[in-house]
Amino acid sequence: AQKVTQAQTEISVVEKEDVTLDCVYETRDTTYYLFWYKQPPSGELVFLIRRNSFDEQNEISGRYSWNFQKSTSSFNFTITASQVVDSAVYFCALSSGNTPLVFGKGTRLSVIA
Amino acid sequence: EAEVAQSPRYKITEKSQAVAFWCDPISGHATLYWYRQILGQGPELLVQFQDESVVDDSQLPKDRFSAERLKGVDSTLKIQPAELGDSAMYLCASSMGQGGLLQETQYFGPGTRLLVL
Numbered sequence: 001a002q003k004v005t006q007a008q009t010e011i012s013v014v015e016k017e018d019v020t021l022d023c024v025y026e027t028r029d030t031t032y033y034l035f036w037y038k039q040p041p042s043g044e045l046v047f048l049i050r051r052n053s054f055d056e057q058n059e060i061s062g063r064y065s066w067n068f069q070k071s072t073s074s075f076n077f078t079i080t081a082s083q084v085v086d087s088a089v090y091f092c093a094l095s096s097g098n099t100p101l102v103f104g105k106g107t108r109l110s111v112i113a
Numbered sequence: 114e115a116e117v118a119q120s121p122r123y124k125i126t127e128k129s130q131a132v133a134f135w136c137d138p139i140s141g142h143a144t145l146y147w148y149r150q151i152l153g154q155g156p157e158l159l160v161q162f163q164d165e166s167v168v169d170d171s172q173l174p175k176d177r178f179s180a181e182r183l184k185g186v187d188s189t190l191k192i193q194p195a196e197l198g199d200s201a202m203y204l205c206a207s208s209m210g211q212g213g214l215l216q217e218t219q220y221f222g223p224g225t226r227l228l229v230l
Binding site: 004033035037042043044045046047050052091093095100101103104105106 | 146156206218
């Protein structure tokens with residue numbers, strides 16, 4: 001069965017600190033896709049990134065970076081120089097097999113000015 | 114930028130009443146999803162449509178929930194009768210639906226927050 005674990009329930013950092021959100025996934029499929037979404041207080045889920053299982057290259061987009069390691073089944077997300085606007089709940093999600101999308105429980109990030 | 118529209122944004126109802134939520138996906142998106150998100154949890158799929166057809170409704174409590182997408186565009190999710198445990202965020206998402214669904218990015222609407230008293 002597919003499963004996503006986000007062990008960090010809540011994280012608080014001071015503005016300008018770097019922060020890493022952990023994501024560990026489980027699947028028996030060799031082809032799968034991993035996603036990160038941001039959910040601000042307004043409620044909508046905002047798509048951040050999609051990565052397929054055959055591409056282990058790390059990716060950087062501005063202050064955001066993602067570290068995909070198949071050996072540890074992890075897809076961690078780092079925010080560099082965090083800002084107050086980064087405060088939100090962040091979800092990691094997995095798509096594999098016959099299941100379109102399975103979400104973790106999310107990590108609530110609070111960035112304090 | 115194209116967005117998924119949902120209404121209402123908030124709904125308060127009493128138990129045993131009927132409620133309905135509406136979703137308009139991004140134009141041209143063939144696949145539409147309804148999710149339920151309980152406070153402190155990730156979204157969980159309720160039903161998935163490909164055009165007007167239901168692809169997956171295995172997690173939809175069919176004794177009280179129903180969903181339709183009659184013309185393959187917008188969709189309605191109904192709960193009748195509502196129960197206290199139905200209080201949650203109901204999210205709609207859409208994807209292009211042209212390739213393998215496994216790899217498609219889903220785009221979400223703002224959700225409807227339901228409170229059942």
